[in-house]
Amino acid sequence: MTDNNKNSNAEMSFLDHLEALRWHLVRSAIAVCILGVALFFMKELIFDTIILGPKHTDFWTYRMMCKLSHFIGAGENLCITTIPFTLINTDLSGQFTMHMWIAFVGGLIAAFPYILWEIWLFIKPALSEKERNNTRGFVFFATVLFMTGVCFSYFMIVPMTINFLGSYQVSTEIANTITMDSYISTVTTLTLATGLVFELPIVVYFLTRFGIISPAFMRKYRKHAVVVILIVGAVITPSPDVSSQLLVSIPLYILYEASIFVSRYVQKSKEAGR
Numbered sequence: 351m352t353d354n355n356k357n358s359n360a361e362m363s364f365l366d367h368l369e370a371l372r373w374h375l376v377r378s379a380i381a382v383c384i385l386g387v388a389l390f391f392m393k394e395l396i397f398d399t400i401i402l403g404p405k406h407t408d409f410w411t412y413r414m415m416c417k418l419s420h421f422i423g424a425g426e427n428l429c430i431t432t433i434p435f436t437l438i439n440t441d442l443s444g445q446f447t448m449h450m451w452i453a454f455v456g457g458l459i460a461a462f463p464y465i466l467w468e469i470w471l472f473i474k475p476a477l478s479e480k481e482r483n484n485t486r487g488f489v490f491f492a493t494v495l496f497m498t499g500v501c502f503s504y505f506m507i508v509p510m511t512i513n514f515l516g517s518y519q520v521s522t523e524i525a526n527t528i529t530m531d532s533y534i535s536t537v538t539t540l541t542l543a544t545g546l547v548f549e550l551p552i553v554v555y556f557l558t559r560f561g562i563i564s565p566a567f568m569r570k571y572r573k574h575a576v577v578v579i580l581i582v583g584a585v586i587t588p589s590p591d592v593s594s595q596l597l598v599s600i601p602l603y604i605l606y607e608a609s610i611f612v613s614r615y616v617q618k619s620k621e622a623g624r
Contacts, residue, residue, distance in 0.1 A: 374468040381464045386457025396452055401537060404509040405433055405516075411509040435516040435526035437533055448534055455538050459500060459545075463493040484559070484619065492552045499548025503541045507597055511540065511587055543586050547602060554609035558616040565614040568606075579603050 389396055403409050412430040419428030439445050466489045474482060512533075516526060557563045568575070583599035 371472060374472045378461065378465045378468045381461040382454070382457040384457070385460040386453045389456040389460070390449065390453035393449065396456060397449075401452060401534060402437075404504075404512045404537070405437070405533075407431060407433060409509060411505050412513075430513055433513060433516050435528050437530050438527055439530045441531075444530060448530060452534065452538070455542070459542075462496055463489065466492050481559075488552070492549060495548045495552060496545045499545035500541050502548070502601065503544035504537075507544060507587060508537055508540050510597060511536065540586060544598065547582065547586070548605065550602070550605045551609045551612045555612050555616055558613040559620070563613065565610050565617060568610045568613055572606075575606055576603065579606065 404411070407430050416426070416429035419426065441447070470485075470489050477485065515536075516528070519526065554563065554568070558565075579599050579602045580595070582602060583595045586598050587595050
């Protein structure tokens with residue numbers, strides 16, 4: 351009877367965890383939906399200003415590149431005066447479907463801090479007081495890194511990719527008429543992927559905390575990491591342009607070096623009993 355009671359309590363405890371996880375996921379989904387619905391009614395802001403912004407020659411990045419060109423004495427060499435491609439929609443329900451998809455993606459990005467907060471609330475009861483203190487800034491730092499990655503991609507990687515691919519021609523006989531799905535998929539994929547990749551220091555923090563990796567391990571395999579970073583940079587950027595791949599790879603390498611410092615900090619804290 352005693353053994354049965356123990357098993358029943360363990361099972362109930364497991365089911366309670368599943369129930370708690372379900373409600374964390376439900377609340378996160380509700381937050382995404384609410385923000386997504388709000389963004390759905392901001393069609394002009396979302397599409398004309400944000401999504402289609404890198405397609406316009408007066409986009410902030412292009413203006414800064416032109417100012418930089420004049421500042422270094424390169425004249426108009428870095429100025430983007432035209433992006434010669436046209437967007438089309440080939441599906442009857444394509445624009446409405448894409449409107450809903452972008453509203454969802456926007457809601458996901460906007461709700462990301464809240465989703466992290468729900469994750470923290472779920473794992474918090476399983477942590478000791480010391481572990482809670484050590485991970486108290488999880489939501490803040492993870493949010494900052496994610497939003498930094500999103501902004502970096504949107505203002506740096508996306509414009510360069512769109513400008514290169516949108517202007518590239520194998521022959522003047524072939525005009526670039528690009529589908530809306532292709533363009534928006536490129537923008538959203540680059541933005542979300544870079545935002546997630548920028549979470550590397552957070553991942554390293556927890557892997558070091560759990561004893562899976564160490565700063566010595568990361569320093570030892572630094573050369574291997576550079577190869578992986580270059581591969582990731584090539585995967586994230588659909589453009590074959592080397593400059594776009596380096597534009598992704600260099601910040602990732604800086605994040606890797608920063609992650610070594612994070613790992614060393616965590617290891618020293620563990621050795622000090624903190």
